[in-house]
Amino acid sequence: MSSKSNKSKTKTNKKQSAAVKSAKLGRLFKRWVFTLLKLALVLFLILVFYFIYLDSKITKKFSGQKWQVPAQIYARSMTLLPGKKISQQQLLQQLDALQYQRNAELASPGQYSVSRDHITIYRRPFTFIDGYETAQLFSVEFKRGSIHRITQRLQEQPINFARLEPQLIEHLVSPHQEDRELVRLEQVPEIFKDTLLLVEDRNFYHHHGVSPLAVLRALWVNITAGRTVQGGSTLTQQLAKNMYLSNERTLLRKVNEALIAIILDYRFNKDQILEAYLNEVFVGQKYATAVHGVGLGSRFYFGKPLAELSISESALLVGLLKGPSYFDPRRHPERALQRRDLVLRLMFEQHFLSRHQYEAAVMEPLFVIPRAKLSNASYSSYIDAVKKELRQLNLAHQLRQSGIKVFTHLDIIAQQDAEEAVASQLQKYDEALQAAVIVTEYQQADIVAVVGSRTQVDSGFNRALDAKRQIGSIIKPVIYLEALAQKGRYSLATKIEDTAIRLRSNNQDWQPQNFDKQFRGPVSLLDALANSLNVPTVRLGLQLGLPNISKGLEKLGLERDIKLHPAALLGAIELSPIEVSQLYQTIANSGLHRKQSTLLAITDNNGHILYQRQDALTRRYSEAEMYLLHYGLIQAATTGTAKSLTNAFPQQVLAGKTGTSSDYRDSWFVGFDQHKLVTVWLGKDNNNAIGLTGSSGALPVFSRFFRQQGVSSILRLMPEQISLQAFSVTSGYPQPEHCSSILLLPAFTDESMVVDGCEN
Missing domain, CATH: 1.10.3810.10 (Biosynthetic peptidoglycan transglycosylase-like)
Known part of the structure; x- marks a missing residue:
């Protein structure tokens, strides 16, 4: 009986133990399930919050400015007008630069066809500064090196204006x-x-x-x-x-x-x-x-x-x-x-x-x-100038990274011609000889080409902008202009002594010499300028006074102070080619000054104008004063130090001035025709002698450029205040026109200068 009772108790205990274990397992399972549910809920909440975070971050970026988009720099748009002096080859050169394809079918924009004296162009659509233009099909007819007629191809009607889209250069x-x-x-x-x-x-x-x-x-x-x-x-x-x-x-x-x-x-x-x-x-x-x-x-x-x-x-x-x-x-x-x-x-x-x-x-x-x-390596010097101006505008960083379009004055053909002129003329010299060229359409002070090195590869040093070198005789027109501006005191016929002179300059004895080491006695102001005589120039500058010369540099556009001393009258001051070009922009433009610029306008990616060049021309010298100086600079290009231009361009009128620094370290020439001003510098970076004068070094580069571009002869109407007057060849004083040994020269009209009798 007791044995059965024990067995029963044992079974009961086992059942109770199993029930306890089952209850424990149940409670443990529930606890694990609850824990997993909590973890799942936490993970779900984390995922939700992460999803919300992602949503906010992604939506904000995607809805706003998604990328930093580089600014796009464009060259100028080539305008086509009846009568414009441009050859068929130059237009083809521009189309090639724009990657147009020759296709007689003209099936789509970006194509052109050629037939004898016609070029037909299917121009691409483009958002110009003044608005969007759809694709256009037109034909350009040439005659004697100029555009004779432009015809709208579909309507076969003549039009007065067409243009190509500008080239993207950087x-x-x-x-x-x-x-x-x-x-x-x-x-x-x-x-x-x-x-x-x-x-x-x-x-x-x-x-x-x-x-x-x-x-x-x-x-x-x-x-x-x-x-x-x-x-x-x-x-x-x-x-x-x-x-x-x-x-x-x-x-x-x-x-x-x-x-x-x-x-x-x-x-x-x-x-x-x-x-x-x-x-x-x-x-x-x-x-x-x-x-x-x-x-x-x-x-x-x-x-x-x-x-x-x-x-x-x-x-x-x-x-x-x-x-x-x-x-x-x-x-x-x-x-x-x-x-x-x-x-x-x-x-x-x-x-x-x-x-x-x-x-x-x-x-x-x-x-x-x-x-x-x-790479557009050939435009690197020009782009340097563009970047410099952009920095001066202080555009907001965010704006600069929003895909703005920068429209410049770069003339692709002028740039290529300037580069070729440098390469062609410098190939005969050792590689240490360097060059800089700046081409400006001076009437609006538009910089259209910049060469900062003899090679097209960016050397990291843009000599056109940053090389400050002695300018030599390039300064002389500033001195003669100040003299000619003194009405009644000086004229082109005024005599200046070409005799020995000794001075103190920079705490040293200085005895200026002419290039040929000769003295000529009294010479006219015109001859002294045209032939770049040193001694008469020094005497004239001292008569005027160094402060007046300094003031003249400032009026012509020099934006920094330069301490002058007597030797500075022969160019012993250091300027960069761009600074020299600015001085001569005012000279070439008959006294109207405007700060030279590469920039035309800046738009956002949708074509809205953000910046447009608006600085106005200001008069620094009278038209009459400049007319007299131009006469002297034309004479320099005809019979003076730049007379080789007469042989290179017979029956064409050009003006310019040579410059050679001491010990033949720098060769300069600055000259202009009716539209373009070209500044050329040759020298070595280590400032060693190059053995070239302005006439033998820089001037041939200038000539080569205009042989490729073509010359537009200078045309200057004589101002009302100026008339041709007779001057004595001997004394330089006014004379009646019937006298012998006279020279007819333009001068300010002044009745008080008229004399009755001839010199004995």
Whole structure:
């Protein structure tokens, strides 16, 4: 009995123990479930808050300025007018610089055709400073080196004005900054968009940022291939990775990519996402700068706008987006060609192309522009000047990074001619000889060309802007102008003694000499200027007084104080070529001064004007005073130190002044025709002698430039205050015109100067 009782108790205890254990396990399970639920809730809340954080961050960036976009610098727009002096070859040169294609069919903008004395142009649409212009088809007829007529091609009606779009010459990219050129979705050809989506994301308009089916399909393809051959990322995910994430391959990065893609798809419409992708996608590397966006990619590989790409070019650009380095057509042309042909086949299979179009596109050879065409090294000196002016404008940093367009006065043809003139003339000298050239259209003080080195490669030192060298006889017109401005005291006939003189200059004894070491006795002011005589110039400068010469430099446009001493009267002062050019701008422009500038205007990316040059011309000397000085400078180019111009350009009127510093260290020439002022300097960076005068060194560069450009003879109407008057050859005093040994020269009309009798 007791045995049965014990067994019963044992069973009861076991049941109770099992129940306790079961209860404990239940309580433990509930605790674990509760804990897991709490963790899940915490994770969910974290995910929600993270999602909200991502949403705020992504939406703010995507809705605002997405990228730092470099400023775009443009050359001037070539204007075409009936009667304008421009040759057929010069217009073709400009079209080549703009990457226009010769095509007799003229099927689309960016093309031209040539027939004898006609060039027909299908100009691209462009947003000029004064507004947007659609594409235009017009014909230019030439006659005797000038434009004879311009005709609107479709209406066959003559028009009085046409222009080409300006050439894009540079993107101002900061170190480590990405380079891109923004395009709007409507600017992208439909076939390009369709091909991109075909290759990268066929279901782009149907998924919600992430495509699970695409991920599974890519996983299956990669498993069967035994390697990674296909990605499952949608175009939206690619955009998310490129804009917001790094390239590291981790699970966390992939999750972030998917979340961001979902947010983008929820917050923004498909067209906004596609446009962002087109502007963000990496397309290649330009030296140290990453190139982004298909807009710049089109120029990077083909040198033309996206809208002008052929079918095969579009296929190549779309194809290389998968791996711009791997499919780089410059480094790996065979890979690039295979990739292009694969894209073309996909286009044909999806009926984007007819069989004829497909076969023609596949047969096209692979062609991209040379990388050297992208550097614009020949414009580096000019761009230096542009950057300097932009810094002075103090534009807000955010504005500078918003894709502004900087329109300059750069004349591509004048720049090329200036570079060629330097290269041609300096090839006979050793490489240590350097050069600087500045070309200005002086009536409005527009700097149209800058050469800062004998080579086109940027040397880091722009001599045109920064090299301060002794100017020699370049200063003399300032002295003679101050004299001629003193009405009644000096005239072109006034006699100045050319005899020995001894002075103290810079605490040293100084005895100036003429170039030929000869003295001529009394010489006229005109002869002294035209023949660049040193001694008469020093005497004249001392008569006027150094303060007046200093004041003259300031009136002509010198913006810094220079301490003058007697030797400065022969150019023993240091100025840069740009400073010399500024002085002569006022001289060439008949006394009207304007600060020289490379900048015309700045607009935002939509064409709204942010800055426009508005400084006005101011009169510094009277037209009559300048007329007399011009007479002397024309004489210098006719019979004086620059008389070689008469042989180079017979029956053409030019004016100018040579300059040679002491010990032949610097060779200068500054001269002008009716429109252009050209300043030329030659010398060595170490300031050693070069053995060249202004006439033998700098002047031939000036001549070479105008042989290529063509000369517009100087035409100056005689002011009312000036008339031709008779002066004694011997004394320089006024004489009646019937006297013998007289010289007729322009002078201020003054009845008190008229004399009755002739000199004995």
